[in-house]
Amino acid sequence: MKALLQRVSGASVSVAGEVVGSIGRGLAVFVGVANGDTEKDAQYLAQKLVNLRIFADQKDKFNLSALDIKAELLLVSQFTLLADARKGRRPSFTDAAPPAEAEKLFERFVEEVKASGLKVATGRFQQYMQVEIHNDGPVTIMLDSKD
Numbered sequence: 001m002k003a004l005l006q007r008v009s010g011a012s013v014s015v016a017g018e019v020v021g022s023i024g025r026g027l028a029v030f031v032g033v034a035n036g037d038t039e040k041d042a043q044y045l046a047q048k049l050v051n052l053r054i055f056a057d058q059k060d061k062f063n064l065s066a067l068d069i070k071a072e073l074l075l076v077s078q079f080t081l082l083a084d085a086r087k088g089r090r091p092s093f094t095d096a097a098p099p100a101e102a103e104k105l106f107e108r109f110v111e112e113v114k115a116s117g118l119k120v121a122t123g124r125f126q127q128y129m130q131v132e133i134h135n136d137g138p139v140t141i142m143l144d145s146k147d
Contacts, residue, residue, distance in 0.1 A: 001041040001105065002032040002081045007054055007139035011074045013123040014130045021121030026071035028133050031109060032081030033102035034095050041145035042105050046112030048143055049073075066118060073113060076123040076131060077106045099126055 005027050012022035029049060055064040055071070066073065079102065083091035096102065103125045114120045123129045 001034060001037045001045050001109070001145040003045055003049060003143040004030045004078075004081060005049065005052075005054075005141050005143065006133055007136045008074075009134045009136045011131065011133045013074060013076055013121070014132075015124050015127045020124055020129075021074055023072035023074045023119065023121050025069070025136075026073050026118075027066060028074045028076070028131070030076050030078040030081060031106055032078055033097040033105045034082050035097050037097060037105055037145065039105070039108050042109040043112050045143060045145045046109055046116075048145075050113060050116045050118060052141070052143075054139055054141065067116060070118065072119040072121070074121050074123075074131075075106075075110055075113060076129065077102065077125050 008026060008028045010024050011028040012019050014020060027049070050066045053062050053065050055062065055069050057063040079093060079096040082093060082096040084095060085091040097105065106125060110120065110122055
């Protein structure tokens, strides 16, 4: 399971022109579920996400986590994180889990993150979404449950 996270001052996601999720200061997180991922991957990634120290303290050092600052989280499913573009000109998505399996694990990941007590907003699974992000820093980090 992969997560591309961006520290944001605000973010929102819309489907068919309707805002379905929005946050203030926190993290916009794009999540890709791979073939072979399990609930353990979802649990690991959720814990890593909320505890990762990527917010600055008073000395401008990355010493604070999402939990420390009570960040808000926007979680968006994105199978394209599993793209393989090593050959040819069109990416392959064979490493991505089938939609039914991916949705189940994405929802498990959302539940795990919500258990932290932080505000969580989401997009809509398998829908065409418009995501607006106000990247703060910019800070962008890739997490992989297999690392």
